[in-house]
Amino acid sequence: MITCEEFFTEFGDYLENRVSPELRMELEQHRHHCRECHVLYDSTLKAIKIVTESNSFELPQSASDPIIDRIMAKLQSDHK
Amino acid sequence: MNNLETRVGGAREYEIIHSLQLVEDPDADFVARAQDGDLEAFEELVRRHSRLIYRALVAILGDRDNAEDAMQDAFLSAFKHIGGFQRRSKFSTWLVSIARNAALQRLRRPKDPESLDAVELSEDGYFGPRQVRAWQDDPEQYYSKAEIRRIVEQAILQLSAKYRVVVMLRDVEQLSTLEVALQLGLTVANVKTRLLRGRLMLRELLAPYFSTNAERMDR
Numbered sequence: 001m002i003t004c005e006e007f008f009t010e011f012g013d014y015l016e017n018r019v020s021p022e023l024r025m026e027l028e029q030h031r032h033h034c035r036e037c038h039v040l041y042d043s044t045l046k047a048i049k050i051v052t053e054s055n056s057f058e059l060p061q062s063a064s065d066p067i068i069d070r071i072m073a074k075l076q077s078d079h080k
Numbered sequence: 081m082n083n084l085e086t087r088v089g090g091a092r093e094y095e096i097i098h099s100l101q102l103v104e105d106p107d108a109d110f111v112a113r114a115q116d117g118d119l120e121a122f123e124e125l126v127r128r129h130s131r132l133i134y135r136a137l138v139a140i141l142g143d144r145d146n147a148e149d150a151m152q153d154a155f156l157s158a159f160k161h162i163g164g165f166q167r168r169s170k171f172s173t174w175l176v177s178i179a180r181n182a183a184l185q186r187l188r189r190p191k192d193p194e195s196l197d198a199v200e201l202s203e204d205g206y207f208g209p210r211q212v213r214a215w216q217d218d219p220e221q222y223y224s225k226a227e228i229r230r231i232v233e234q235a236i237l238q239l240s241a242k243y244r245v246v247v248m249l250r251d252v253e254q255l256s257t258l259e260v261a262l263q264l265g266l267t268v269a270n271v272k273t274r275l276l277r278g279r280l281m282l283r284e285l286l287a288p289y290f291s292t293n294a295e296r297m298d299r
Contacts, residue, residue, distance in 0.1 A: 012276035043215040047283040054232040
């Protein structure tokens with residue numbers, strides 16, 4: 001059985017689904033027996049999902065259009 | 081070993097990068113026209129990439145207003161230098177490097193610039209998570225989408241620039257780890273380290289809102 005420290009060493013690749021099937025099985029067995037590592041894994045995945053789906057820092061068209069207009073006006077005046 | 085290989089890592093990664101570079105750039109036609117001075121083609125490129133560039137700039141600068149000004153600087157600089165773009169990378173990768181330079185010039189102006197390359201002593205050390213409570217399955221039971229977005233934005237802005245920029249490009253803009261490495265001129269290993277630490281820090285910052293015994297927190 002792997003230790004919590006070993007679990008954490010592989011944690012980044014595990015989150016990204018970049019571990020071998022054998023290692024994945026060991027990590028999942030560890031999670032089954034260790035509540036803290038299970039919660040760490042589950043909550044980090046949920047945090048990533050929340051961040052990804054939040055659509056944060058979207059630049060609304062109402063804000064981007066004037067910026068693009070200013071850029072193009074500057075380029076057109078330099079181009080003349 | 082060329083510069084790209086040195087920067088990104090070992091031979092296997094170099095092969096992946098090489099194949100990535102061979103993928104046709106969807107911007108190629110517009111880039112060619114813009115290189116001939118076609119402003120309409122350049123405007124199309126600006127529209128296609130304004131969201132990516134804005135997010136990269138917010139990530140580096142940590143400020144929306146500053147990012148809007150830097151976005152203008154970045155696109156003006158891109159047009160000025162587009163003749164020198166030799167298509168060895170995708171146009172979007174080149175554009176992010178221009179935006180990054182525009183942002184770094186702005187960061188040099190304050191008294192205490194927040195360096196993207198600053199190395200913290202604990203970079204490779206164990207980051208012990210402090211919050212071990214389980215999380216709710218459906219955050220939208222407790223918060224509206226607008227509230228969640230505000231909570232997430234506030235948390236991301238609390239990260240230091242070196243973590244913020246990696247999290248923004250990987251988890252918000254959803255680029256691959258390799259693309260993030262190429263766009264920021266970092267090694268893949270470095271991106272992975274920063275991404276994990278950034279994600280764990282975000283988890284700590286978001287836990288008061290989303291863990292099972294969190295009370296709804298009004299913003």
